[in-house]
Amino acid sequence: MxxxxxxxxxxxxxxxxxxxxxxxxxxxxxxxxxxxxxxxxxxxxxxxxxxxxxxxxxxxxxxxxxxxxxxxxxxxxxxxxxxxxLSALHRIDVLDRASRLVRVESGARWARVAEALTPHGLAISSGDHGNVGVGGIATGGGVGWLVRQYGLTVDHIRAVEVVLPDGTLVRADAEDEPDLLWVMRGAGRGAGIAVAFEIEAMELRDVGHAHLVVEVDPAGETLRRWAEVMERSPRELSTAVTLSSQGTTAVAFVTAVVASDSPSVIRDTLEPLLGIGDVMVQQAHITPYTELVPVRHLHPNTGQMRSSTTNGLFTGMTPDTASALTTATAASDPVLIQLRSLGGASHDPASSATAFAHRHQNTLVIASAFAPDGRATLDAAWAPLARHTEGAYVNFESAPDEASFARAYPGATGTRVTHLWNHYDPDGVLRPQPAA
Incomplete structure (x- = not known):
């Protein structure tokens, strides 16, 4: 009772x-x-x-x-x-080592997934924090530390076990319920509750892991050089850049991951990054993939990081785009700006293959304002950047609405997502509802 x-x-x-x-x-x-x-x-x-x-x-x-x-x-x-x-649904099983097929329940955390797969020499690119749950990324997209080598998490989902809003349990794969599989890979939240995924992992144990601190010039040429390096780089290299205002100077904190354990491959892959600007700090080492999403990340969630976040995708890094990024970083009310490299394997699928349709953009840009600053501060800083973006990633939007839906699911993709949400959830049980 x-x-x-x-x-x-x-x-x-x-x-x-x-x-x-x-x-x-x-x-x-x-x-x-x-x-x-x-x-x-x-x-x-x-x-x-x-x-x-x-x-x-x-x-x-x-x-x-x-x-x-x-x-x-x-x-x-x-x-x-x-x-x-769903936290009690956390089993992780290797179904077939030869085909690298694993079954992961939705409530597992990615730190535990990495830990469980490491003895098998396998990994799944899955965000950048070990405490993130499997279900959210695996139904929204999945931009992780290995995105340019592996692609998005959704690109390797072969089947999903889904409880539909009417209580029916369905296994969706390419042969059975292919429409449900399509929508669950990128827009799953409005169709059903995923309880488990079958995912094709990659062969991986150790990776190259590097940190650079680079001064960013006011015009943003440093950022343009970073983007140019990433466009030419082998797929093994994925990077994330956090921009910070240090007095009158903008600084880029670059985290680079090379999906290889070969010292020579790691060295040759990272070397071009040293030419993007005045590198003040650099360090690199070989580490197990588990150290990128470690179990020490696991913690209760108690509302401890109150924030407002939005995002967009850049196809190219023009001078105006780079200048807008440095201006936002140095504003009187600055927000946290992060850049995530795309390209490589994330461009391989056709834009219609999954509900994540953004297959030609090269950079994901994320802006966040933290309490006591709120949405108004974020919106003011984001407005000059928004005009340079094309599309958005649903998992990095803290205030989803019709406009953000249209950016995340443009054109025919949005039409199909809406149709399938209405088909599988005609009463809107899983749709966001206004507070009472």
């Missing part, structure tokens, strides 16, 4: 956490958002997920679904509704 929900279904006995439960404090929120749901359900099977969906329908409760809780939109919690927390 739960005071807020009344009599519970038998299959959910002991799996519902309410505000009077000592576990509630560590389960109610996400990384960016403090929530106050009526209850959090901790399903241990697909059947439990279906029971939780029925419970939300019968009680008329707003619904939130959470795999890990790092999602920037905070949609993994709510106030007064029901949260389905």
């Amino acid at each position: 739960n005071a807020a929900l009344g009599t519970l279904p038998a299959e959910l006995t002991g799996k519902v956490v309410g505000p009077d439960d000592r576990r509630y404090r560590l389960l109610r929120s996400t990384y960016t958002t403090v929530g106050r749901p009526a209850a959090v359900v901790l399903p241990e099977s697909a059947g439990d997920v279906a029971a939780a969906l029925r419970l939300a329908r019968e009680r008329g409760l707003r619904l939130a679904v959470r795999s890990g809780g790092h999602g920037l939109s905070g949609s993994g919690t709510n106030d007064g509704g029901l949260v389905i927390d």
Whole structure:
């Protein structure tokens, strides 16, 4: 019996956490958002997920679904509704080592996935933080440390086990339910609740890992040279750049990952980055892939990083684009700007192959404002950058709306996503709902 929900279904006995439960404090929120749901359900099977969906329908409760809780939109919690927390669904199995096929449940964290696959000499490119849940990335895209060598996480999903909003469990693959497989790879949140994925991993153990600190000139030529290097670089190299204002100077903190354990390959691949500007700090070493998404990242999510985030994609780095980036970094109310390299394997699929359609852009740019600054500060800093972007990545948008949907799912992709959301979830059970 739960005071807020009344009599519970038998299959959910002991799996519902309410505000009077000592576990509630560590389960109610996400990384960016403090929530106050009526209850959090901790399903241990697909059947439990279906029971939780029925419970939300019968009680008329707003619904939130959470795999890990790092999602920037905070949609993994709510106030007064029901949260389905998938963290108890965390099995990781190698199904077929020869074909590198692994099965990963949605509530697993990527640190645990990397840890489990390492003894098999396998890895999945999966974001950049070990505490991120599998389900969010694997239904939204997946821009990770190996993106130019491996592609996006969704590019290697071969099947998805999905609980549809009506409670039906479906396995979607290329032969059975191909439309569901398509939408779950990039726009899954509006079609069903993924409980497990079959993913083709890559052969990998150790990688080259480097850090550079580079002064950025006011015109942004440093950033243009970085973009030019990345366009010419072999697929093994993926980079992320964080821009920071240091007094009157902008500085780029560059993290580079080379998907190789060969010292000569790592050295030759990294060398061109040393020519992008005045390098103040440089270090490089060979490390296990697990060190990029380590288990020490694992932590409860309690709303500790309140922020507003948006993003866009650059096809090229023009002088005006580079100048806009340095201006945003040095503004009176600066925001955090990050650049993630794309290209390589992320360009291999056709734009229609998955619901992530952005297959020609070379850079993902992410802007974040942190409390006490909010959306107004972010919007003011983002406006000059927005005109240089083409498309967006759904997982780095903290205020999803119709405009951000159109950017993430442009043209025919958006039309197909909308059609499939309406087909699989005609009542809009999984659609974002306004707060009561």
